[in-house]
Amino acid sequence: xxxxxxxxxxxxxxxxxxxxxxxxxxxxxxxxxxxxxxxxxxxxxxxxxxxxxxxxxxxxxxxxxxxxxxxxxxxxxxxxxxxxxxxxxxxxxxxxxxxxxxxxxxxxxxxxxxxxxxxxxxxxxxxxxxxxxxxxxxxxxxxxxxxxxxxxxxxxxxxxxxxxxxxxxxxxxxxxxxxxxxxxxxxxxxxxxxxxxxxxxxxxxxxxxxxxxxxxxxxxxxxxxxxxxxxxxxxxxxxxxxxxxxxxxxxxxxxx
Amino acid sequence: xxxxxxxxxxxxxxxxxxxxxxxxxxxxxxxxxxxxxxxxxxxxxxxxxxxxxxxxxxxxxxxxxxxxxxxxxxxxxxxxxxxxxxxxxxxxxxxxxxxxxxxxxxxxxxxxxxxxxxxxxxxxxxxxxxxxxxxxxxxxxxxxxxxxxxxxxxxxxxxxxxxxxxxxxxxxxxxxxxxxxxxxxxxxxxxxxxxxxxxxxxxxxxxxxxxxxxxxxxxxxxxxxxxxxxxxxxxxxxxxx
Amino acid sequence: xxxxxxxxxxxxxxxxxxxxxxxxxxxxxxxxxxxxxxxxxxxxxxxxxxxxxxxxxxxxxxxxxxxxxxxxxxxxxxxxxxxxxxxxxxxxxxxxxxxxxxxxxxxxxxxxxxxxxxxxxxxxxxxxxxxxxxxxxxxxxxxxxxxxxxxxxxxxxxxxxxxxxxxxxxxxxxxxxxxxxxxxxxxxxxxxxxxxxxxxxxxxxxxxxxxxxxxxxxxxxxx
Numbered sequence: 001x002x003x004x005x006x007x008x009x010x011x012x013x014x015x016x017x018x019x020x021x022x023x024x025x026x027x028x029x030x031x032x033x034x035x036x037x038x039x040x041x042x043x044x045x046x047x048x049x050x051x052x053x054x055x056x057x058x059x060x061x062x063x064x065x066x067x068x069x070x071x072x073x074x075x076x077x078x079x080x081x082x083x084x085x086x087x088x089x090x091x092x093x094x095x096x097x098x099x100x101x102x103x104x105x106x107x108x109x110x111x112x113x114x115x116x117x118x119x120x121x122x123x124x125x126x127x128x129x130x131x132x133x134x135x136x137x138x139x140x141x142x143x144x145x146x147x148x149x150x151x152x153x154x155x156x157x158x159x160x161x162x163x164x165x166x167x168x169x170x171x172x173x174x175x176x177x178x179x180x181x182x183x184x185x186x187x188x189x190x191x192x193x194x195x196x197x198x199x200x201x202x203x204x205x206x207x208x209x210x211x212x213x214x215x216x217x218x219x220x221x222x223x224x225x226x227x228x229x230x231x232x233x234x235x236x237x238x239x240x241x242x243x244x245x246x247x248x249x250x251x252x253x254x255x256x
Numbered sequence: 257x258x259x260x261x262x263x264x265x266x267x268x269x270x271x272x273x274x275x276x277x278x279x280x281x282x283x284x285x286x287x288x289x290x291x292x293x294x295x296x297x298x299x300x301x302x303x304x305x306x307x308x309x310x311x312x313x314x315x316x317x318x319x320x321x322x323x324x325x326x327x328x329x330x331x332x333x334x335x336x337x338x339x340x341x342x343x344x345x346x347x348x349x350x351x352x353x354x355x356x357x358x359x360x361x362x363x364x365x366x367x368x369x370x371x372x373x374x375x376x377x378x379x380x381x382x383x384x385x386x387x388x389x390x391x392x393x394x395x396x397x398x399x400x401x402x403x404x405x406x407x408x409x410x411x412x413x414x415x416x417x418x419x420x421x422x423x424x425x426x427x428x429x430x431x432x433x434x435x436x437x438x439x440x441x442x443x444x445x446x447x448x449x450x451x452x453x454x455x456x457x458x459x460x461x462x463x464x465x466x467x468x469x470x471x472x473x474x475x476x477x478x479x480x481x482x483x484x485x486x487x488x489x490x491x492x493x494x495x496x497x
Numbered sequence: 498x499x500x501x502x503x504x505x506x507x508x509x510x511x512x513x514x515x516x517x518x519x520x521x522x523x524x525x526x527x528x529x530x531x532x533x534x535x536x537x538x539x540x541x542x543x544x545x546x547x548x549x550x551x552x553x554x555x556x557x558x559x560x561x562x563x564x565x566x567x568x569x570x571x572x573x574x575x576x577x578x579x580x581x582x583x584x585x586x587x588x589x590x591x592x593x594x595x596x597x598x599x600x601x602x603x604x605x606x607x608x609x610x611x612x613x614x615x616x617x618x619x620x621x622x623x624x625x626x627x628x629x630x631x632x633x634x635x636x637x638x639x640x641x642x643x644x645x646x647x648x649x650x651x652x653x654x655x656x657x658x659x660x661x662x663x664x665x666x667x668x669x670x671x672x673x674x675x676x677x678x679x680x681x682x683x684x685x686x687x688x689x690x691x692x693x694x695x696x697x698x699x700x701x702x703x704x705x706x707x708x709x710x711x712x713x714x715x716x717x718x719x720x
Binding site for chain 3 (some may be wrong): 345348417
């Protein structure tokens, strides 16, 4: 009998030899420009995904919702643009903000705008944030086998006038949140948010009621992330949604 | 194609044009590229044109796979002809329309896993309103707009050079000087770049004007090159006589 | 000829009219109700931010064409990030209509459209016919008894060029009143839609309509 097959060592050996794991992260983390003469492509073919990075934060308030996002997009270690807006208006009461791959994000946002327009004409009313939350989930799952490389937060005022944030992964799994953070700085942003706002483990979720305080916190969070995450920076774009509509403002942050 | 094997697409670019540049200046847009096309590390052609007019007010310059560039030109020509053939008193396709259309084409091709392997810079100045546009699209369909844009290696080597010298009120001569500076750096550092460059200007008055290619003067007149080597590196020579 | 019946369907439909200035296009329609207890059929539809239509004839056919126009506009916006040129969309409708005139087992569209729109080349008012023909106008009325409205528009069109949408709408309502004869114009049986160079297409609300109609009725009585 061939004893080799009975030793654990060989099992490990096989795993070790087959160490080229083709997970999404493994592939997209490589800066495109640094590849030597595209040898990666010669072996593995065209990789349709690229991560343009960037961070976005959303916080729900009692009667408003606030989005704070950076405006930098990158390709590898290169900065592609310093004034990219990653937040799109869907209705007067709802915006979507995303991190990930710019081409996918723009396609997704455009598709959602088209779907909102169609909905408005068909039902003679504007879709609620709850409807859009479900719609976005279905839209993302519709591309389950070639996902939009987009990590989204859907933010708006619900039918009771309360602020709400919905968080998604790339393939459409979603949840209602009181605050959320997505993109390259999400690991840095999440604990600050947990510290500053009422989080998952609280049974009674009281929402903040002062926009200006939340706005300052939002700006601070993006600014703090920009200190440590090289892919976040340039400008912070603040989008505030309340019963009066949507306001957008920008402020410069560190550009290095 | 080997039978039984799946259909293969452009997985690797073969004939590669290196970086292209584009910048806004006082009168409009300036696009620039050198004229070399590389096949691996060999310069296959040293006099290729890598830029073209799409319409009377829009032009494109491409880096990357040259056959895909030609395919792009075909796609744009069909698009433009479709605009002309309507013959309804106006050409409706603006520089931004071509830009967005290119991004949709690139995105569709990347979804098929059959990308057009190019980094493209589109520039345009509308003849009616004078609106100036400069944008860049890559092989994923990513759209980027800016005052100056660089693709490929130039994005590494010339970013700072551009950043420091770009102003909104650059004259054509100043813009050309910046482009030549950048091209010189590319010629020195990028093995696939050449010193023959070509410039396209797009202005409100003159529309798209593709200038003749010309050679930039590199500075090679260093003592080092005359001596071929210096004191420290001179090999020991053994004379027999 | 089936096309004659289709044209008749347009003539039987209640009046729709449109008029334009250098910066605005206004569409006005008289809505019919099939029964005293029934609601009024909608006659003006928005197509996109820059475009709307008013119809006369079979509403079902109009809604089919409306859906087609909306999706064409969305597709154009998706690929170009800009508005669909007006005449090219009208041309697409004409192509669809033409096929229906020459195919044996097919019925022509029993509807005429007035397409009001603003694009790169300014304001436009087009009329499409079941035959596949289309025409461009400064002002036009279609549908039942549209001749009286046309007469009003012919008398006044020279004034239109410089008017804002409010004034255009008043002219439109006066023209409609000429066609409506004994029917009283109310906010229930009249629709007004408008679009401008810096104004997205929208319908007037019931309140707005009421105040405009009151103004028209007053001025007409004095005259």
